[in-house]
Amino acid sequence: MNAQELADRVGERHPSVVVARQEATLTLERTELLGALAPLRDDPELRLDFLSSITASDRPGRDPRFWVAYELYSLELRHRLRVKVGLAEDGASVPSVTSVFPTANWLERETYDFYGIVFDGHPDLRRILLPDGWEGWPLRKTEELGGVNTWYHGGAFIPPVDRRIT
Amino acid sequence: MSEREVDALSTGEVRQETMIVNMGPQHPSTHGVLRLLLELDGETVVSCEPIIGYLHTGIEKNTEYRTWQQGVTFVTRADYLSPFFNETAYCLAVEKLLGIEAPPRAQVLRVLFMEMNRIASHLVWLATAGMELGAVSVMLYGFRERETILDIFEAATGLRMNHAYVRIGGVVMDLPDGGLDAIGDFTAMMPGRIREYENLLSRNPIWVERNAGVGVLKAETALGLGVTGPVLRSAGVAKDVRRDEPYCGYETYEFDVPVRETADCYGRFELRLEEMRESLRIVEQCSERLREPGHVMIEDPKVAWPARLEVGSDGIGNAPSYVTHIMEESMEALIHHFKMVTEGVSVPAGEVYVPVESPRGELGFYVVSDGGHRPYRVKIRDPSFVNLQSVPAMVEGGLVADAIAVISSLDPVMGGVDR
Numbered sequence A: 001m002n003a004q005e006l007a008d009r010v011g012e013r014h015p016s017v018v019v020a021r022q023e024a025t026l027t028l029e030r031t032e033l034l035g036a037l038a039p040l041r042d043d044p045e046l047r048l049d050f051l052s053s054i055t056a057s058d059r060p061g062r063d064p065r066f067w068v069a070y071e072l073y074s075l076e077l078r079h080r081l082r083v084k085v086g087l088a089e090d091g092a093s094v095p096s097v098t099s100v101f102p103t104a105n106w107l108e109r110e111t112y113d114f115y116g117i118v119f120d121g122h123p124d125l126r127r128i129l130l131p132d133g134w135e136g137w138p139l140r141k142t143e144e145l146g147g148v149n150t151w152y153h154g155g156a157f158i159p160p161v162d163r164r165i166t
Numbered sequence B: 001m002s003e004r005e006v007d008a009l010s011t012g013e014v015r016q017e018t019m020i021v022n023m024g025p026q027h028p029s030t031h032g033v034l035r036l037l038l039e040l041d042g043e044t045v046v047s048c049e050p051i052i053g054y055l056h057t058g059i060e061k062n063t064e065y066r067t068w069q070q071g072v073t074f075v076t077r078a079d080y081l082s083p084f085f086n087e088t089a090y091c092l093a094v095e096k097l098l099g100i101e102a103p104p105r106a107q108v109l110r111v112l113f114m115e116m117n118r119i120a121s122h123l124v125w126l127a128t129a130g131m132e133l134g135a136v137s138v139m140l141y142g143f144r145e146r147e148t149i150l151d152i153f154e155a156a157t158g159l160r161m162n163h164a165y166v167r168i169g170g171v172v173m174d175l176p177d178g179g180l181d182a183i184g185d186f187t188a189m190m191p192g193r194i195r196e197y198e199n200l201l202s203r204n205p206i207w208v209e210r211n212a213g214v215g216v217l218k219a220e221t222a223l224g225l226g227v228t229g230p231v232l233r234s235a236g237v238a239k240d241v242r243r244d245e246p247y248c249g250y251e252t253y254e255f256d257v258p259v260r261e262t263a264d265c266y267g268r269f270e271l272r273l274e275e276m277r278e279s280l281r282i283v284e285q286c287s288e289r290l291r292e293p294g295h296v297m298i299e300d301p302k303v304a305w306p307a308r309l310e311v312g313s314d315g316i317g318n319a320p321s322y323v324t325h326i327m328e329e330s331m332e333a334l335i336h337h338f339k340m341v342t343e344g345v346s347v348p349a350g351e352v353y354v355p356v357e358s359p360r361g362e363l364g365f366y367v368v369s370d371g372g373h374r375p376y377r378v379k380i381r382d383p384s385f386v387n388l389q390s391v392p393a394m395v396e397g398g399l400v401a402d403a404i405a406v407i408s409s410l411d412p413v414m415g416g417v418d419r
Helices: A003-011 A033-042 A104-115 B003-011 B059-063 B068-075 B083-098 B104-132 B136-157 B179-201 B205-211 B219-224 B265-289 B320-329 B331-342 B383-395 B400-410 B414-418
Strands: A017-020 A023-028 A050-058 A066-073 A080-087 A093-095 A118-120 B019-023 B035-041 B044-051 B309-312 B315-318 B350-358 B361-369 B377-381
Touching: A003 A017, A003 A023, A023 A033, A023 B350, A033 A066, A033 A080, A033 A093, A050 A104, A050 B350, A050 B361, A050 B377, A066 B361, A080 A093, A080 B350, A104 A118, A104 B383, B035 B383, B035 B400, B044 B383, B044 B400, B059 B068, B059 B377, B068 B083, B068 B377, B083 B104, B083 B350, B083 B361, B104 B136, B104 B179, B104 B265, B104 B400, B136 B179, B179 B265, B205 B265, B205 B400, B219 B383, B265 B400, B315 B320, B320 B331, B361 B383, B377 B383, B383 B400, B383 B414
Parallel strands: A023 A080, A093 A118
Antiparallel strands: A017 A023, A050 A066, A066 A080, B019 B035, B035 B044, B309 B315, B350 B361, B361 B377
16 A cells, blocks of 8 residues: 555544655544554554554654654555654653554653653653663753763763864 | 571572573673673573663764764664665665655665675674584684675775765765676675585584574564564564565565574574575676666765765775866865765755665664754664564573573674664
């Protein structure tokens, strides 16, 4: 199924589906997410049964500030659908999809680690790539690159990239 | 010894506690800095938790602070055993955002180098897996053949690893003189070598004992955990992005997607040898197509890197005629050169997800642009990261020695896992 046919089929249930660059994107409210994924997976014409990736992006000052993006794939029908959930700055939480797709476990932990987005109902929501004691959410746009105390060079402070003198 | 322990010894009571063992992060058999927190009951693994992040280098964050072209040099360092896949997937994503396509010869060169890279990566897997299970001679053979591939990479790109050879709109330069001959020699030599590995291992009782029936991961569990690549194909699911969602013209090449039904470490061993043979088939088809000359970089000056590269005495450099042109002849050319080098290409706003089939599974790039000269977000869906989640499912309940075989059959590369 190409992206347009897929979008038409998904659009029967959810009107907020768009196609851009041959990719279909469905935008959902955070309360709708869990209820929507299982039918997408079980519909014989969609069969979106494989979760490739979960990630987020950050747009400070906009509403919603965060977008969590889920990349779904159908092994049998070989089409892809992106599901996006917008989150406001305050109370940035979204239901965990680990009950539908077990692979979401680490992907959600990574998203939490980088953006501080809380996945409600996640069995083990801890940092995964950064040290447990890390402060802040490094992939948020409000965090600079560099500008942290290091554990090498005797604890030297390395200034942010745009303030380095080379 | 406490009184209770003396009592226990004299009455023959068995102690029931389990032992916690940290395997790694500095351990020769964990493929880099992977740490496994194992709870052992004697020789049996009760529970296992992989702990990662020791090689986190912030590649995704770094790309947001560089131009689109500079992104290539960052992502190539993620999974350092498959740099061409990272570069190609990133460039395909940016090209999709730009709405352009690389010229046919560049596509063939990408496929050629990706398949050579797949062989090199599987050779490292063979070498390390062999070493970890005690077959040290295989380690030497694997790295020996990989070296011939890296020599070809070095001749073509200037570097053995982290090539930054694939660029937005094509590849950086064409094959050097004699490049096709070197590749021809390699494809002629390799089938015999693969037979050699097979003769050494496939009926070797120790190898079979250590691998057959070990680390079983059935298809349903693997799919639920998002496992892709040889590990999923060893469980009978023929998922291969090259065939399912072709890119770079893979639909025009003849190759098979090998599958096994055993779902164990031995199946993955057979499968990877088979995949090397299929890659060789594709490499041969690429060499055939490369006999026709053609452009390797898109001609649109708003996208193409402003350079005319040639191999000089010091490696790769800009041709003197090009330097003369921008420095002495044309002010506009100088301005254009300056703008492209400092500011780079401008990419329309939008988001794409582009998957490719890396040696370890589905490597996906989710790239967001806000219409500027820098990526807004680059997310690398690295197969090693997702596959590593399945370690507890394969290790728990087995012997601690089997954990080594399981990790090596997954072939995780920590550069990709931690990014």
